[in-house]
Amino acid sequence: MKAKLWGTRGSVPSPGPETIRYGGNTSCVGVTLSDGSLLALDAGTGIRNLGLALPDEPTRLHILLTHLHLDHIQGLVFFAPCFRPQTEIVIWGPASPGASLRDRISRYISAPLSPIEVRELPCDVSFRHTPQSEWEIGPARIRAASVSHRGPTLGYRIDDGEDSLAYIPDHEPALGADLDTLGEEWISGFGLAEGASLLIHDGQYSDAEYPEHLGWGHSSLSHALSFARRTGVDRTVLFHHDPMHTDERLDELGAEARERWAAVGGDPSAVELAVEGAELDLRAPAPSPVVAG
C-alpha cells in the first residue's frame, strides 16, 4: 500500500510563496492498494490535482470522507472524474440523524454555492453511510469509527496485507482528557490507530496556540505525539496544518516534534510533517516505535 498526500492543509486553502513547500491545498490523500486500485481519503482542494493525474479511462473510485466540513469536500466539484460518464464514484461518509449523506453534500453542490447540482454530474455517483462493521474494498479491509471533533466525524483504518494506515486528520482526543494516563479504551480513535504502520493525524496547533483553540476539534503537537505513542504506531505524519503556519514555522514544529519523539525514546525519523506531493511507501522498513506507557 502506498499513500500520496495531495492536500495537507487544514481549514482553508492557503496558497502562496510562504506555504509552497508544505502546500496550500486542503485535505486529500490518495491510497494505492496492493492490487493497484485507488482510494481517496477526503476531498479537499487537493483532490483536484489527484483527479488531473488519473488516466481518462473507465474506472470505479471510492472516496472516503471523514466529515463534511468544507476543507474536506471543497474539491469534489473540481474532481475531473466527476465529469466523465464512464466513471463510477462511490462516496462514503458519516451518517447523521438529520439528513442523508447525499442531501448534506448537495447543500454544497447546489445553487448558489455551485453552478451544478449533484444530479447533473456526468459520472455515476452514489453515496453510502459507512457501516459500523468492517467492510472490504478490493484487497483492503476498511474500518470507520467516530472520533472527537465538531459534528459527526470519522477516522479510517485501511488494512491491506501486512500494511495498515490510520487516517484521523481532524481530531481532538485530549479534549477533557489526559492522554498520558487515560485507559486506552477511553481514548478517542485508539482502536483505529493501534499498531498501525502509518498514522496520518491532526497536528494543527503548537502547544502555545492550543489553549486559544480548545474545543475546536484539533490537536496540539503534544497531544498528537501522545496519541501516537499510546497507540504504538510505526510512523506518524502530522497533518492538517494551520493555514497561518508558514513553511518556516512548520520547519520549526517538525524539528520540535522529532526532538520530543527522540526524548521519549523514539526514532526521530518516525515522525514527520505532511508535505503536499509526498509519497509514503508503507512497505518501507519501519522505525522502532516508542513503547507505549
Next chain:
Amino acid sequence: MPVTESQDTKSATLTQKPLELILARNLMSALSTPAFLVDEGGLLVFYNEAAGMLLGKPWEELGTVGAEEWGRLFGPFDDGGEPIPYDELPLVKAVRDDRPAHAELAIRSTDGHPHRVEVSAFPIQTAHGSRGAIAIVWPTAGGGSFDGASA
C-alpha cells in the same frame, strides 16, 4: 473493486469505547456534580470524582463491579430501607427502556453513612442506537439522612 461488508470486526475495535461514552466521561470528569455512566449493556463503566466522594471510594479504586457487589457496597435503598432491585434503578431503566428515569433513594457510603439523593438518568442515543446512559445525582432537597440505609 468489489465491495463487501464483513461482520468480522477486528479486535482493535472491541477495545474501544464508543465515542459518545468517551465524550460523556470527559464531560463528567469536569463536573462537580456526582455522575455515573453505564454502557449499553447496563454495566457501570465510570463515575466521576464527585460521585467517588459521595460513595467514599474513587472510581480508580473500585472499578467495574457487578450488580450484586454494587448493592452490597452502596445499596441503594427505598423509603422503607429495603434494597432497590438493580433493574429498578434509574440508570438501568434508562438503558433498558430508552427513556429518562428519575427516583428518590438513599445510598450508603463506604463509612456506613446514608445519603438521601435524587437521581435523574437519561439514555445516550446515537444514529446507531443506544450507547448507554448517564445519571446525575443531587442531594434530596432539605437534606437529612435515612436511617434504614445504614441497617
